[in-house]
Amino acid sequence: MRPTLTIERCQLGSESFVNNETILSVKGLKTEFVLDEGTAKAVDGVSFKVDRGQVVGIVGESGCGKSVTIKSIMGIIQKPGKIVEGRIFFRLKQNEELVDLRSYDSRGEEMRNIRGNDIALIPQEPMAALSPVHTIGNQLVEAIRLHRNISKKEAEKVAVERMRQVGMPSPEERMSVYSWQLSGGLRQRVMIAMALMCNPRLLIADEPTTAIDVTTQAQVLSLLRELQSAQELAMIFITHDLGVVAQIADYVVVMYLGKVVEKGPVDDIFHSPGHPYTKALLASIPTIHTPAREELPTIGGSLPHPFNRPMGCPFHPRCAAFIPGTCDKIPPTLTKISSQHSVSCFLHSENLVDTQ
Amino acid sequence: MLAFILKRLMTLPLLMFIFSVLAFILIQAPPGDFVTSYVAELAASGSSVDQLQIDALRQLYGLDQPAYMQYFKWIWRMLHGDLGISLDFQKPISELIGQRLLLTVLLGVATLIFTFAVALPIGIFSATRQYSFLDYFFTVFNYVGVATPTFMTALILMWLAFSQFGITITGLFSPEFADESWSWARVIDLSKHIWLPMVILGLDGTARLARILRANLLDELNKPYMEMARAKGMPEWRLVLKYPVRLALNPLVSSLGWYLPLIFSGSLIVATVLNLPTIGPLLLRSLISQDMFLAGTIVLTYFGLAVIGTLLSDILLAWLDPRIRMEEA
Numbered sequence: 082m083r084p085t086l087t088i089e090r091c092q093l094g095s096e097s098f099v100n101n102e103t104i105l106s107v108k109g110l111k112t113e114f115v116l117d118e119g120t121a122k123a124v125d126g127v128s129f130k131v132d133r134g135q136v137v138g139i140v141g142e143s144g145c146g147k148s149v150t151i152k153s154i155m156g157i158i159q160k161p162g163k164i165v166e167g168r169i170f171f172r173l174k175q176n177e178e179l180v181d182l183r184s185y186d187s188r189g190e191e192m193r194n195i196r197g198n199d200i201a202l203i204p205q206e207p208m209a210a211l212s213p214v215h216t217i218g219n220q221l222v223e224a225i226r227l228h229r230n231i232s233k234k235e236a237e238k239v240a241v242e243r244m245r246q247v248g249m250p251s252p253e254e255r256m257s258v259y260s261w262q263l264s265g266g267l268r269q270r271v272m273i274a275m276a277l278m279c280n281p282r283l284l285i286a287d288e289p290t291t292a293i294d295v296t297t298q299a300q301v302l303s304l305l306r307e308l309q310s311a312q313e314l315a316m317i318f319i320t321h322d323l324g325v326v327a328q329i330a331d332y333v334v335v336m337y338l339g340k341v342v343e344k345g346p347v348d349d350i351f352h353s354p355g356h357p358y359t360k361a362l363l364a365s366i367p368t369i370h371t372p373a374r375e376e377l378p379t380i381g382g383s384l385p386h387p388f389n390r391p392m393g394c395p396f397h398p399r400c401a402a403f404i405p406g407t408c409d410k411i412p413p414t415l416t417k418i419s420s421q422h423s424v425s426c427f428l429h430s431e432n433l434v435d436t437q
Numbered sequence: 438m439l440a441f442i443l444k445r446l447m448t449l450p451l452l453m454f455i456f457s458v459l460a461f462i463l464i465q466a467p468p469g470d471f472v473t474s475y476v477a478e479l480a481a482s483g484s485s486v487d488q489l490q491i492d493a494l495r496q497l498y499g500l501d502q503p504a505y506m507q508y509f510k511w512i513w514r515m516l517h518g519d520l521g522i523s524l525d526f527q528k529p530i531s532e533l534i535g536q537r538l539l540l541t542v543l544l545g546v547a548t549l550i551f552t553f554a555v556a557l558p559i560g561i562f563s564a565t566r567q568y569s570f571l572d573y574f575f576t577v578f579n580y581v582g583v584a585t586p587t588f589m590t591a592l593i594l595m596w597l598a599f600s601q602f603g604i605t606i607t608g609l610f611s612p613e614f615a616d617e618s619w620s621w622a623r624v625i626d627l628s629k630h631i632w633l634p635m636v637i638l639g640l641d642g643t644a645r646l647a648r649i650l651r652a653n654l655l656d657e658l659n660k661p662y663m664e665m666a667r668a669k670g671m672p673e674w675r676l677v678l679k680y681p682v683r684l685a686l687n688p689l690v691s692s693l694g695w696y697l698p699l700i701f702s703g704s705l706i707v708a709t710v711l712n713l714p715t716i717g718p719l720l721l722r723s724l725i726s727q728d729m730f731l732a733g734t735i736v737l738t739y740f741g742l743a744v745i746g747t748l749l750s751d752i753l754l755a756w757l758d759p760r761i762r763m764e765e766a
Contacts, residue, residue: 152664155667155668157664157667157668188673193670193671193672194670195670196667196668196669196670197668197669197670197671198670201668202665202668204661204664204665204668205661206661209660209661209662210661210662210664210665211662211665212662212679212680212683212684213684213759213760214683214684214757214758214759214760215679215680215683223669223671224669227669227671228670259759259760261760275669
C-alpha cells in the first residue's frame with residue numbers, strides 16, 4: 082500500500098496547502114550527506130507546492146540546497162546523500178489523488194517511469210549533460226522510447242517535432258549532429274526538446290540559463306515561458322539570478338543554507354520583501370538607475386561551512402537586522418505575513434502563525 | 438570514416454620504409470657478414486669452400502656492394518616475395534616463418550580477446566562497486582597480475598601441472614599433430630592447447646586494462662550526463678553501459694596500439710619456456726646463431742605487426758569517437 086494524500090486530509094492541516102490544481106507538494110523535506118567529516122544538512126525542512134500552470138522560482142546562492150531539493154524530488158540523490166525526512170506528494174494524473182514519491186524505490190520501475198515521463202529535467206550545463214559520442218537524435222529518441230512503446234521511426238518523428246517546437250533551425254539535419262557541433266543556445270534548446278519528449282506534467286529547470294550568454298538567455302527564457310503557458314505546465318525554475326526570476330516566476334521560494342527563508346508571489350517578494358536576506362539580494366541587483374562606476378551593495382561575510390552551521394537563524398552572522406540574544410539562540414519559523422507570503426524571521430514574529 | 442582510413446593507410450608505406458631501414462641496420466650491426474661466419478662454420482666442421490663459391494654467395498646477397506645497395510637489393514627481393522634463405526636451417530625463410538607467423542597471430546588475437554573479455558567486466562564491476570569486497574579482491578589480483586612476470590607464471594603452472602597431475606602443458610599441439618598438415622582434427626587439437634598460453638600471456642594485460650578501465654570509469658561516473666540519464670528514467674545498469682563505459686573505452690582502445698605488439702614480441706620468453714611453435718623462439722635461435730637475414734625478417738615482421746596494431750586501434754578509436762573521426766577526416 083502506498084500512502085496517498087487526499088485533499089480533505091490535507092485541508093485538515095494548518096492551511097489549505099493543497100488544492101485540485103496542485104501538481105507537487107513538498108513537505109518538510111530533509112536531505113543529508115553523511116560524510117566522514119560530518120553530516121551536511123543540504124536540505125533542512127523545505128516545504129513548497131507547485132500548481133498546474135504555475136512557475137515556482139527557487140532562488141539562493143550556490144550551496145543553499147536548490148539543486149539537492151530537486152534531485153530529492155526526482156529521486157536521483159546519489160550516495161552519500163539521503164532523504165531523511167519529509168514527503169514529496171505528486172499528482173500523476175489529473176483528478177487522481179496525490180502520491181508520496183518517497184514511498185517508491187528511487188531506482189525502481191515505478192519511480193523510473195515517473196522520471197523523464199511525468200517529471201522532466203532541464204539541466205544546468207547542456208554540454209556536460211549530453212554525451213559527446215552519441216548523436217542528438219539518439220539521445221532524444223532514447224528519452225521517449227524509455228517510456229513509450231513506439232518504434233524508432235515514430236520516436237524520430239516526435240523528436241523532430243519537438244525540436245521544431247523549441248525553435249531549432251532545420252531540425253531533421255540536427256538529428257545526426259553531435260552536441261559539440263552546436264552553439265550553447267542550440268544545445269539548451271535540445272535539452273528543452275528532450276525534457277518535452279514525453280509531455281511531462283512537471284518541468285524542472287536547474288539554472289538553465291547559467292551556461293549561456295545574455296542574449297541567448299533572453300531567448301531561452303521567453304521560449305520556456307511560451308511553452309509553459311501554452312501547455313499549462315507546472316514548472317520549478319532554479320536560479321541564483323533574481324532578474325531571471327522576475328521574468329519567469331509566478332511564485333518565489335528563497336533558500337538559504339538548506340532552509341526556506343521566505344516564499345511568496347513574485348510581486349510580493351520584489352515589492353515588499355520580508356526577510357533581510359531577500360532584501361540584501363534585491364539590493365545587489367544593478368538597475369538602469371544605478372549610477373555608473375558605483376560599487377553594488379554586497380552581503381557581508383561568507384556562507385558558513387556546511388558542517389558548522391550557526392545556531393538560531395542561519396543568516397544571523399551576516400544579517401543587518403541581527404537581534405542579539407534572539408537570532409543566535411532560537412531558530413525562527415516560517416510565519417505568514419499575508420495570505421500567500423511567509424517569512425522566517427523574528428522581525429515578523431508579532432503575527433506568529435506557523436505555516437508548517 | 439573512409440577518408441580517415443585511407444589517410445591512415447597512406448602512411449603505411451612510409452612507416453614500413455623507415456622500419457625496414459632500422460631492421461637492416463640491426464642486421465648489419467654485428468661485425469663481419471654472415472658469409473664470413475658461414476665459411477668459418479664450414480671450416481670448423483672440416484670442409485672448405487673455394488673462393489668462387491664465396492664470391493658467388495657474396496654476389497647472391499650483394500655483400501660485395503656498398504651498404505645502401507645491399508639494402509635496396511634486400512628490399513627489392515622482399516617486395517618480390519623472396520625473403521631469402523636461412524643460413525642456419527638451409528631453408529627458405531618464408532617456409533620457416535609461414536606457419537609460425539600464423540600461430541603467433543592466432544595466439545596474439547586469442548590473448549587479446551581473452552584480455553578484453555576478462556578485463557571489461559572486472560573493470561566495470563570494480564568501478565561501479567568501488568571499495569566493495571570484490572573490488573578489493575580484484576585490486577589485489579590485478580597487482581599480482583601486473584607484478585608477476587609472465588614467464589614466471591608459465592613456469593609455476595608447468596611445475597604445478599607436472600607435479601600434481603603428471604601432465605606436460607608445453608607446445609600448441611599434441612605430439613601426433615605437431616608436424617601434420619592442417620586438418621579439422623589439428624584445429625581442434627590446437628584449440629585444446631592454445632588456451633593455456635593465452636591465459637598466461639593475457640594475465641598481465643588483463644590486470645593492466647582492468648586497472649585502466651576502473652580508473653577511467655570512476656572519472657566518468659560522476660559526470661552530469663549520468664544524472665541526466667537518470668533523470669530520463671533510464672535503468673542504472675543500462676545507462677552505465679551506454680554512456681560512461683562507452684566513454685571510458687576510448688583510452689582502452691588506444692592502448693591496443695601498444696598492447697598488440699607487446700603480446701607478439703613479449704611472448705618470446707613465454708613461448709621459449711612453453712616451447713611454442715611461434716616466431717619468438719625462432720628469433721632467439723636466429724640471434725644466437727647469427728642467422729641475420731632470418732633475424733632481420735622476424736624483426737621487420739614484429740614492426741609490421743606493431744604498425745597493423747596501431748592502425749587497427751586508430752580505426753577502432755575513430756569508429757568509437759566521432760570527435761576524432763571528424764577532426765582528422
